[in-house]
Amino acid sequence: MDKIRLLDCTLRDGGYINGWNFGYKTIKSMIARLAEAGTDIIEAGFLRNVPYDPDKTLFNSVREAKNVLPEEKKHSVFALMALHNQYSVEKLEENDGTVDIIRVTFHNYDMDEGLDFCHRVKEKGYRLFVNPINIMGYTDGQLLELFEKVNKLGPYGFSIVDTFGSMTKAELMRIYSLCEKNLDREMVFGLHLHENLALSFSLAQSYLELRRDARRSVLDASLNGMGRVPGNLSIELIMDFLNRNYQADYDIDYVLDAIEEHILPIKKTETWGYQTEYFLSAKYNLHRNYAEYFQGKGNLTTKEIKYLLRKIPEEKKSVFDEAFAEALYQSHENRKVSDEESLLKLKGIFGGRKTVLLAPGKSLLEYWPAVRAWIERENALVVTANFFFDEWREGYAFFSNGRRFQEYKSLWKNTGRVICTSNVAGAGEMADYVINYERLAVPRQEKDANCGVMLVRLMSLLGVPEVFLAGFDGFSEDEDNYMPGYFGSFASARCGDNRRIAAQLRALEDAVDIRYLTPSRYKEA
Structure with a gap:
């Protein structure tokens, strides 16, 4: 067991959850x-060029x-981590x-700068751990080049760092084998795993089975x-x-007490654990923020998300580029079709007609008898907006949201258009x-188009003189925004959207008269 040690990285890696603001007393505790508990190595936080705050684990x-x-150290030794360019x-x-x-961490594209930083750390007398970011992103040739430089x-x-959580057992075996064959036999191996594929505990066990008995190893984990x-890894x-x-002798009671007292209160407001978007990022071995x-x-x-992730080139995968992601998204959304025939037919149907637009706000059910009578x-x-309404099967359903369309198409009845x-x-x-999406979307300075606004804009293009809105309730952070059974609850909705959407609706009033049949926050925003 003296060849296997555990490093707790809660105060460093866990800091991504709470901005490293654990509180001074909590850090000490x-x-x-x-x-x-007998933890072999305790990583106390990051070395960073930031103003010192005693409540944070940034130093x-x-x-x-x-x-x-x-x-008094007792059994444990202490560690810190530095990203070389921070x-x-x-x-x-x-x-x-x-x-x-x-x-010390670095990317494959700044390997030499990172290793120079490592050399200077070693000169100061510290036991140096080389932690290359996203080892899964290295080609075998790059790995062999890295190993040669690390040996010198x-x-x-040296740590095997599965930054994007994309490693499987077969890939762990391949990379470990390369490390074992090419790195100095006295070098300690580290392993840092993530939960993108919910495999960290399984892979840790696999590593312990395949490691050479003589190889000293350090497994990263956190509370x-x-x-x-x-x-x-927990x-x-x-x-x-x-x-x-x-035959280890860790006293887990102390760890469980620390989790109960310090970690679970954080998890109630800032959750972590397996989630589907991070499975997708791992599948394509790219930065979690893209998915x-x-x-x-x-x-x-x-x-569609998988299609977009496949479009991300290798040079963009390691570091999230929001501007690139948004451009990719807009390119996808704005793909064009020939819609002149559709517009011409719809003008013949809607032109000059009074039209009621139904959104899935709770008021639609509350006021439905009166709305139906009207x-x-x-x-x-x-016309319904991004849903089919069981109480009114006739008329038209408008969809601008692919996810809502996929959810509702199984409910489609051949009684509407x-x-x-x-x-x-x-x-x-x-x-x-x-x-065409681009024809109806909000102006280019707005990133996200609202279905209701797009539908009103379509009505204006079709020559509808006035539209009557029902169920366009707007958003509230204090209550459910949608009628029971509606598929499309959006966690990203904010009360501030009421003002934005109201302004967009008002901008359309020169082209179409907008009236409300049910209460709406858009009228007040």
């Missing part, structure tokens, strides 16, 4: 609990880190024995897996596994009319 120097480290190594003091290990550097340890979403699980199978960004749009199907009395045409915008995947199979 967590370190004390981890030490009492400019070892001297600042000493403020939270106990005078910390000035000149600030790092000579090793005085307080912090034993410095771990002679660090204490309850706390770490940048979706999280890390230290309580791997401690228990090592106790039962490798998160596209899923956050709220209108893309899984097939529709029948005025012989108005009806479907109008889709060109961004909706599969619209050609069911839609009677397809209109």
Whole structure:
């Protein structure tokens, strides 16, 4: 068991969840609990070029880190991590024995700069751990080049870092084999896993089975897996596994107490753990924020998200580029069709007719008897916005959201007509009319188009003199925004959207008269 050690990275990697703002007393308590549990290495935080805050685990120097480290080390040793381009190594003091290990990270595109930083850390007397970011993104040739340079550097340890959580058992075996064959036999191997595929505990066990007995190893883990979403290997699980199978003697009670007292309160407001968007990012071995960004749009199907992720080139995968992601999204949404025939037919149907537009706000059900009576009395045409309405099967359904269309198409009855915008995947199979998304979307300075606004704009293009809105309730953060059974609840909706959408509706009033049949926050915004 002396060849296998655990490193807790909660205060460093877990800081991505709460901005490293654990609180001074909590930091001290967590370190004390981890030490009492017998944790071999405790990573106290990041070395960063930031103003020092005693409540955070970001430090400019070892001297600042000493403020939270106990005078009595007991069994544990302490570590800090530095991303080479976010910390000035000149600030790092000579090793005085307080912090034993410095771990340094870098990308494959700035390998030489990162290794130069590593060399300077080693010169200051620290046990150096080389932690290359996203080892899955290295080609075999790049890995062999890295191994050669690392051997010349002679660090204490080298970590296999599965940054994007895309590693499987077969890939772990391949990379471990390359490391074992090409790195110095005295070098300690580290393993840092993520939960994108919900495999971290399984892969940790696989690593322990395949590792060469003589190879000293350090496994990274954190309290309850706390770490940048979706999280890390849970230290309580791997401690228990090592106790039962490798004659370890970790006192897990201290760890469980720390989780109960300090971690679970954070998790109630800032969750982590396996989520589908991070499975997708792992599938394509790219930065987690891409899948998160596209899923956050709220209108893309899984097939569309996968299509966009496949379009991201290798040079863009490691670091999230929001401008690139938005351009890719807009290009996808604005794909064009020939919609002149659809517009001409719809003008013949809607032109000059009173039209009622139905949105799925709760007021639609509450006021439906009166709304229905009004529709029948005025012989108005009806169009629903991103849903089919069970209470009114006639008329038209308008979809600008691919996800909503996929959810509702199974409920479609052949009693109405479907109008889709060109961004909706599969619209050609069911839609009677397809209109170019770009023709109806909000102006280019707005990133996200609202279905209701797009539908009103379509009515203005069709020559409808006045539209009557029902169920256009607007958003509230204090209650459910949609009628029961509606598929499309959007966590991204904010009350501020009421003002934005209201302004967009008012901008259309010169072209079409807008009236409300049910209460709406848009009238007040």
